[in-house]
Amino acid sequence: MIEFYESQRAMRNMRKIAMQRGVVAVLDVGTSKIACLILRFDGTERLNEAEGIGAMAGQSGFRVIGAATTRSRGVKTGEINVMQETERAIRTAIQAAQKMAKIRVDHVIACFSGANPRSYGLAGQVDLAGDVVSEDDISRVLAACDVPDFGDGRSVLHAQPINFALDHRSGLLDPRGQIGQVLSTDMHMVTVGEDAVRNLAHCVSRCDLELAGIASSAYLSGMSALVEDEQELGAACIDLGGGSTGVSIFLRKHMIYADTVNIGGDHVTKDISMGLQIPAATAERIKTFYGGVVATGMDDREMIDIGGDTGDFEHDRRTVSRAELIGIIRPRVEEILEEVRASLDAAGFDHLPCQQIVLTGGGSQIPGLDGLAARILGQQVRLGRPLRVHGLPQAATGPGFASAVGMCLFAAHPQDEWWDFELPVDRYPARSLKRAVKWFKDNW
Amino acid sequence: MQQVTRPGTDPAPSRWSYRVHRLLLRPGFRLALRAGLPFCLSLGLGLNYMSDKARQEQFMLALSDLREQIENRPEFRVDLLVVEGADRAVEEEIREILPVQFPVSSFDLDLDDLRRIIADLPAVASVDLRIQKGGILAAKLRQRAPVALWRSREGLSVIDIEGARISSADSRATRADLPVIVGAGADRAVVQALEVLAALAPLEPRLRGLVRMGERRWDVVLDRGQRILLPEEYPVQALERVIVLSQVQDLLARDLAVVDMRLAARPTLKMNKHAANEWWRVMNNQ
Numbered sequence: 001m002i003e004f005y006e007s008q009r010a011m012r013n014m015r016k017i018a019m020q021r022g023v024v025a026v027l028d029v030g031t032s033k034i035a036c037l038i039l040r041f042d043g044t045e046r047l048n049e050a051e052g053i054g055a056m057a058g059q060s061g062f063r064v065i066g067a068a069t070t071r072s073r074g075v076k077t078g079e080i081n082v083m084q085e086t087e088r089a090i091r092t093a094i095q096a097a098q099k100m101a102k103i104r105v106d107h108v109i110a111c112f113s114g115a116n117p118r119s120y121g122l123a124g125q126v127d128l129a130g131d132v133v134s135e136d137d138i139s140r141v142l143a144a145c146d147v148p149d150f151g152d153g154r155s156v157l158h159a160q161p162i163n164f165a166l167d168h169r170s171g172l173l174d175p176r177g178q179i180g181q182v183l184s185t186d187m188h189m190v191t192v193g194e195d196a197v198r199n200l201a202h203c204v205s206r207c208d209l210e211l212a213g214i215a216s217s218a219y220l221s222g223m224s225a226l227v228e229d230e231q232e233l234g235a236a237c238i239d240l241g242g243g244s245t246g247v248s249i250f251l252r253k254h255m256i257y258a259d260t261v262n263i264g265g266d267h268v269t270k271d272i273s274m275g276l277q278i279p280a281a282t283a284e285r286i287k288t289f290y291g292g293v294v295a296t297g298m299d300d301r302e303m304i305d306i307g308g309d310t311g312d313f314e315h316d317r318r319t320v321s322r323a324e325l326i327g328i329i330r331p332r333v334e335e336i337l338e339e340v341r342a343s344l345d346a347a348g349f350d351h352l353p354c355q356q357i358v359l360t361g362g363g364s365q366i367p368g369l370d371g372l373a374a375r376i377l378g379q380q381v382r383l384g385r386p387l388r389v390h391g392l393p394q395a396a397t398g399p400g401f402a403s404a405v406g407m408c409l410f411a412a413h414p415q416d417e418w419w420d421f422e423l424p425v426d427r428y429p430a431r432s433l434k435r436a437v438k439w440f441k442d443n444w
Numbered sequence: 445m446q447q448v449t450r451p452g453t454d455p456a457p458s459r460w461s462y463r464v465h466r467l468l469l470r471p472g473f474r475l476a477l478r479a480g481l482p483f484c485l486s487l488g489l490g491l492n493y494m495s496d497k498a499r500q501e502q503f504m505l506a507l508s509d510l511r512e513q514i515e516n517r518p519e520f521r522v523d524l525l526v527v528e529g530a531d532r533a534v535e536e537e538i539r540e541i542l543p544v545q546f547p548v549s550s551f552d553l554d555l556d557d558l559r560r561i562i563a564d565l566p567a568v569a570s571v572d573l574r575i576q577k578g579g580i581l582a583a584k585l586r587q588r589a590p591v592a593l594w595r596s597r598e599g600l601s602v603i604d605i606e607g608a609r610i611s612s613a614d615s616r617a618t619r620a621d622l623p624v625i626v627g628a629g630a631d632r633a634v635v636q637a638l639e640v641l642a643a644l645a646p647l648e649p650r651l652r653g654l655v656r657m658g659e660r661r662w663d664v665v666l667d668r669g670q671r672i673l674l675p676e677e678y679p680v681q682a683l684e685r686v687i688v689l690s691q692v693q694d695l696l697a698r699d700l701a702v703v704d705m706r707l708a709a710r711p712t713l714k715m716n717k718h719a720a721n722e723w724w725r726v727m728n729n730q
Contacts, residue, residue, distance in 0.1 A: 070455070088456035095457050095465055104469035208466065 004156045008419040014212040015411070018107035024212060025066075025094060025105040026407040029086070029112045029200060031075050031243025031266055032362065035396070035404040036093035038066035038101040039411060062412045064391040066101025068093045077243040077262045078114025078217070080199040087203045094207060108204055109213040109411050111220055111403055113244045115196030117157065119257045119347070120148055125184035133166065133175045133183055139421045141185045155194040157216050159418035161187050162254035171252075187418065190216055190258050213411065218246025218258045220406030225360040225384035225399070226250055234352035237384065238340055238373075239402060240363025242266045245336055246403075247343050249352070254415065257347040261339040265363040268332045275328045276320055278306050290322050293330045294368035299323040333366065337376040344377070358384035362400035515549040522579045523547045529585040534567045538583065541565070550575050567610050592634055593619055595626045595653075605638070607631035623651070629659030636679065637662065643680045646687055647696070661706070670696060673704045682708060 018024040019041055028035040039062045070092040074085025098104060124145035128137050142161060150156075164172040166180035175183060197214060204211050222237035231250045239246035243264045249257040268291075273283035290304050299322040308316045349355060357377050359369060364383050374381045385397065386405035396404065457465065467473055494500055514520075523546050527535045542558060559573045562583060572584040588604035593613055600613045602622065609631075613619050625637050637654050640662055644651055647666065655663040662679055664672040674682050682705035690696040695703070699719035704712040715723065 073456075091459070091462045092456045095462055098465065098469055102469070104466050208463065 005419050005423065008156070008417070011211060011213050012419060014107055014210050015109070015414075018210075018212045021106070023101075023103055023105050023107075024411055025097065025108040025209070026404060026411055027090065027093065027108050027110045027204070028217065028401075028404040028407060029075060029078075029080070029090070029110060030072055030217070030241055030403075031078055031113070031264060032072055033069050033242070033400070034072045034075075034086075034089045034093045035069045035401060036067070036090075036097040037064050037392075037396070037404055037408060038097045038103065038105055039063065039408055040065045040101075040103075041412070062390070062408065064389060064393075064396075064408065065103065066097035066099075067393050067396045068096030068100060069396070070096070072242070075243065076114075077264075078112050078241070078260065079193070079196045080112075080203060083199060083203060083206075086199075087206050090203055091207050094209070106208075106210055107212040108209045109215070109407055110200055110204060110211060111215045111217045111407050111410075112196065112200055113217040113239070113241055113246050113260055113403070114262070115192040116262075117190050117192045117216055117218065117258050117260055118150065118154075119259060120150065120189040120191070121256070122147065122159075122187040122189055123184065124187070125182060127182055128180060131179050133178050133180065135176065135421070137183055138164075138176065138185075139423060141183045142187065142418050142421055143423065145185065145187050147189070150189075150191045153194050154191040155197050156189055157192050157197070157214065158190040158219065158255070158258075159187055160189075160254060160415055161185050161418070162252070162256060188254065188256055190219070190255075192216070213414070215407060215410055216246070216248075216258055217241070217403040217406075218248040218260060219255050220404075220410055221246055221360055221402040222248040222250050222255060222358075222406070223409050224386040224406035225358050225402045226356075228253075230354070230356050230358065233354035233356070235354065235356035235358060236344055236349055237358050237360060237402075238364075238377075240265065240336065240359060240361035241403075242362065245340060245361070245363070247340055247347075249344070249347055249349055251352060257349075259343045259347070261336060261343060263332070263336045263339060267336075268329055268363075271328050271332050272325065276306055276318075276325075278308065282306065282308075286325065287329065288365075290325055291329055292322070292326050292367045293333050293372045295323045295326040295330075299326060329366070330372070333363075333369065333372060334376065336363075337373055341376055355380055357381045360384040360386070360399045360402040362398070364399050515551045518579075520550045521547050522550050522553060522575060522581050524579060525581045525583065526576075527583045527585065530568075530583075530587055534565065534585070534587060537565060537567075538562055544581075547579070553581070566608065569604075590619070590622060591638060593622045593624045594631050595624060596628070596631075603631055603634060605634050607634050624653035625656065626653055627656030627659075630654070630656035632659075633662075639680050640664065640674065640683060643683045643687070646691070650696070666696065670700055671702045673702060673706050675706045675708060678708070685711070 015024070022041050023038065024041075025036055025038045041062045070089055073089045074080065074082030080086045094105070094108070122145040124141050124143075126137065126141045126144050163170065163186040164175040165184045166172055166175050166178055167182055172178070200214065201211050218237070218239055221239035222231070225237050226235050231253045234249070234251045236247060236249045241264045243262070243266050245261040245264050247257075247259045247261065248255050269280060269283045269287055272278070272287055273280045276283065278286070286304060286306065292299070302322040303319040304322060304325065306318050306320050308318065310316060355378055357373065357380060359373055359381065360383070370381055370383055383399070384402070385399050386402040387409070388397065389405055389408055392405065494503070525539065525542065525544070525546070527538055530538065541561060544553065544558070553575065555573055555575070559571055562568055562571045562573065562585070567587055569586045569588045571586075574582055576582045588608055588610050590602040590610055591605050592603055593616065594601050594603045600616065602610045602613055602619060604610055616624065623637075623641050625634070630637065633656065640654060644664065650666045652665045652667055655665055657663050661676045662674045664674065664683065666672070672683065672686055686695065686703055686705060699716045700713055701716050702714035704714065
């Protein structure tokens with residue numbers, strides 16, 4: 001329990017240093033691309049607060065001064081598969097972004113989508129020490145949450161207190177200073193495979209960078225693609241990525257559920273490649289140019305050259321109609337959406353007051369996807385693009401950059417996590433106290 | 445024809461090029477590269493070049509040549525010494541003692557030194573020495589004015605109002621226009637002596653000189669061995685009293701040796717022996 005607390009706290013300190021220096025890089029390690037944005041914090045935040053703009057304008061405190069993307073190598077279903085390849089890809093992205101920003105970054109906040117995230121809802125309850133809720137009481141109630149046995153080799157990525165209840169009043173965001181007897185809390189915890197986190201940390205440190213934070217990309221996509229009222233009233237963000245599809249559910253501006261479906265756009269490409277017997281690069285090109293999920297009569301007549309370089313004339317002059325292409329794409333997209341539906345059902349999404357579903361990520365650009373998704377997921381479906389942030393190049397405003405932009409917001413305004421609060425005194429290991437006493441005895 | 449593509453082309457920078465790129469983005473390093481490196485390089489090269497002894501000498505020679513060329517330009521040449529406010533004897537003395545051979549470069553003239561030499565002359569009160577346009581070294585003097593002759597153990601000397609010795613005099617007759625003062629410390633009270641002398645105007649024909657007594661007060665010495673002993677304070681007033689007495693009762697024309705005015709409340713007369721005897725005789729006969 002203490003270990004992840006300490007490591008996350010160390011990352012928070014690193015983030016603080018980065019904020020003082022004013023420059024931090026965000027790195028989205030995806031299956032199909034690696035995106036790097038360099039942010040400069042320019043301290044205009046207070047000005048905007050004075051003007052009365054709400055929390056959503058928080059992103060004006062920073063500016064994107066460098067952006068670069070590169071083809072991802074060695075990443076499979078959102079996890080690092082080949083360390084050296086991934087390291088080279090990260091290096092490429094960082095160097096290009098640094099070149100654009102003309103500044104050197106030392107701190108990086110990274111996100112990834114895979115590693116099988118699991119969501120836990122935790123509850124804790126304590127009696128207050130005094131009448132008034134103090135900082136220490138919050139620490140105690142967070143520490144009192146009964147942590148489930150999430151198994152060996154898992155590490156905690158997020159642990160956000162999403163609700164506080166004091167006696168019979170629930171829904172408190174910040175109970176400090178309020179008067180009552182019993183404080184209880186609900187906490188949302190996301191765990192991922194520890195190996196993936198350590199691999200990512202290793203890759204980042206091999207690039208001479210310090211890891212200043214780590215996050216789940218499903219959460220970050222939700223941060224950037226959902227608008228404020230959707231986050232408040234309840235919405236799900238489906239991030240259709242390359243190797244995996246992230247699902248996150250937001251309620252009252254907190255993420256309450258995160259999951260990943262390990263099917264993504266790369267599987268569609270692979271289907272096309274296998275079905276039409278063409279190389280993956282060609283399949284990807286055909287998918288992005290001609291892909292779709294709803295076939296019409298027109299599509300039967302639209303023939304696509306799929307080519308080839310075998311030297312055999314017949315083979316190299318093959319054509320395929322767009323309807324056939326859609327026929328390959330659609331079942332796979334349906335499968336993805338079915339999986340997402342299953343995940344949402346498991347999370348109890350249909351109990352939320354508002355069941356808005358937002359599709360984002362590179363895969364959401366398939367024409368006609370919203371219609372298909374509406375059939376499978378429910379009527380309230382829209383396509384989401386990430387929030388506009390200062391200085392973001394036009395090329396990086398597409399839905400594929402939802403998690404990168406979300407990470408900018410995460411870097412500028414992180415939500416409170418467990419490790420932002422001090423551990424209660426009695427949770428400190430007794431050994432260190434003993435050591436302090438011994439030190440005193442030895443020296444005086 | 446089959447298209448040849450190299451498999452696995454990857455634009456990723458190597459680890460070292462990535463590090464160098466990051467190093468170059470470090471502002472301190474860039475500054476060192478832009479300013480520090482050229483500085484160190486040129487300094488090193490310069491020091492290496494100058495470390496040869498012969499080269500150093502050559503360089504210094506060239507430097508001194510250049511300096512000489514500039515110094516010898518006609519703009520900086522001084523040809524002439526002009527002395528203002530000095531009489532002929534002093535001017536000649538100045539010309540004699542100044543260690544300057546004209547023409548000379550103005551860089552070689554140490555004006556402070558020359559000024560000190562001139563000011564050290566006894567006849568010079570103050571001097572204003574400067575180089576003027578047209579290569580003229582101009583000395584503007586203020587000479588000391590002789591006010592008295594001072595007879596001391598060293599002999600007779602002419603002094604000014606501050607008591608400074610201007611020159612020596614061979615005899616009293618060479619400067620008959622100046623009054624004589626005598627005695628140790630007389631040169632430090634010239635001002636007072638002059639005041640006393642001014643008050644002595646009616647007795648001018650009989651005056652022989654002033655004597656400083658005990659370095660604190662004056663004696664007026666007249667002919668026939670008469671003396672007027674003046675007090676330390678207000679000597680002029682005491683003298684005036686004597687003069688008035690003298691004018692009214694012909695005091696000093698009588699056979700007196702000393703008029704002692706040292707105690708203002710009790711002026712005392714000392715008569716000569718003969719006069720005293722006469723006075724006793726007259727008094728006893730009555």
